Amino acid sequence: RHSLTTPVQIYQKDDxxxxxxxxKIILALIAWNAVLAWLIKAYYMKRNKTRDDIWRGMSQQEKDHYLATTKDEGSRRLDFRFAH
Known part of the structure; x- marks a missing residue:
């Protein structure tokens, strides 16, 4: 039912x-989505860079200790990288 609401409201008979x-409304929505996609990509690139900097700043012994003892899981791990 909701999938028909947007086209009916955007494409009205008087138009x-x-x-x-x-x-124009649809074009604006597409442009906004493109901007959001680039912002999200930049956010994940920044997150990956921050993790890379932390990881590179650790000695091999610190990395080994982290990998052996961390309770972090999934995207919270320092060795996790977001695909973008």
Missing amino acids: APLYRRGN
């Missing part, structure tokens, strides 16, 4: 037949 207002 027919070219639906210029509706198309």
Whole structure:
């Protein structure tokens, strides 16, 4: 039911037949999503860089100790990298 709500609200009868207002709204939504995608990518790149810097700053002994004793799981681990 919700999937039909957006097109019906954006493409209204008074905008027919070219639906210029509706198309502008859709174009704006696409542009906003593109901006969000780039911001999210930048966020994960920054997170990975921060982890790389911490990891590179550790000695091999510290890395081995971390890997052997850490209780961190999944994306909380220092050796985890986000795919982007």
